[in-house]
Amino acid sequence: xxxxxxxxxxxxxxxxxxxxxxxxxxxxxxxxxxxxxxxxxxxxxxxxxxxxxxxxxxxxxxxxxxxxxxxxxxxxxxxxxxxxxxxxxxxxxxxxxxxxxxxxxxxxxxxxxxxxxxxxxxxxxxxxxxxxxxxxxxxxxxxxxxxxxxxxxxxxx
Numbered sequence: 001x002x003x004x005x006x007x008x009x010x011x012x013x014x015x016x017x018x019x020x021x022x023x024x025x026x027x028x029x030x031x032x033x034x035x036x037x038x039x040x041x042x043x044x045x046x047x048x049x050x051x052x053x054x055x056x057x058x059x060x061x062x063x064x065x066x067x068x069x070x071x072x073x074x075x076x077x078x079x080x081x082x083x084x085x086x087x088x089x090x091x092x093x094x095x096x097x098x099x100x101x102x103x104x105x106x107x108x109x110x111x112x113x114x115x116x117x118x119x120x121x122x123x124x125x126x127x128x129x130x131x132x133x134x135x136x137x138x139x140x141x142x143x144x145x146x147x148x149x150x151x152x153x154x155x156x157x
Contacts, residue, residue, distance in 0.1 A: 001087065002022070002063075002064070002087045002088070002089055003086070003087065003088050003089065004020075004088070004089040004092070009089055011060065011064070014039050016094060017039065017092045017093060017094060018038060018039060018040065018093060018094060018095065018096065018099070019036060019037055019038040019039055019093050019096070019099045020036065020037060020039070020063075020089045020090075020091060020092050020093060020099070021034070021035070021036045021089070021090050021091040021093065021099060021102045021103045021106060022034070022035060022036070022037060022087060022088060022089050022090060023087075023088050023090055024067060024068055024073060024085055024086070024087050024088075025085065025086045025088070026076065026080075026084060026085055027084050027085065027086060028080075028084060030117065031116075031117060031118070031119055032112075032117060032118050032119065033068050033070055033073045033118065033119040033120060034103065034106055034107055034110065034112055034118065034120055035068050035069060035070075035103065035120075036093075036099045036100065036102075036103040037061070037063050037066055038061055038063070038096075038099075039060065039061060039063055040058050040059065040060060040061055041058070041059060041060075041061040041062075042056060042057070042058050043056075043057045043059075044056060044057075045057055067082070067085065067087070070119055070120070070121065072119050072121075073119055090106065091106075094134055095131065095134060096131070097127050097128065097130070097131020097132055098131065098132055098134055098135055100125055100126070100127050100131070101125070101127050101131065101132045101135065102135075103125075104123055104124075104125040104127070107120060107123045108123065
């Protein structure tokens with residue numbers, strides 16, 4: 001089960017969002033993993049007979065049963081069972097660029113590579129300024145609220 005703002009998050013709540021940034025936490029040790037996931041997956045199929053354009057198939061991804069891309073996390077889920085993990089959505093995103101930016105910002109601010117508390121092994125980002133234009137209103141200098149990821153990782157509880 002995924003939670004968002006303390007409540008269960010379901011497929012009906014996706015609306016116009018394309019993906020999310022999440023934290024998976026082991027209940028017994030408190031170790032965590034921070035990542036991102038798309039709600040929909042796109043596959044390209046060969047063209048139909050007599051046609052030249054490839055077909056595009058879009059369907060809901062495996063996000064409901066997803067436990068991250070980390071081999072360490074996948075092995076722990078297989079070994080301990082999914083009930084020993086909490087899965088929390090921390091950001092819902094409208095664009096892939098926003099999702100990548102917010103994931104990396106959270107990873108840097110939380111110091112995921114600097115602490116054994118985190119199971120992340122890499123921070124990977126390729127993002128252009130045009131990809132994050134939608135975040136200016138939400139997190140820019142004139143934003144009403146101070147965003148969560150601006151807090152230094154060492155000051156968070």
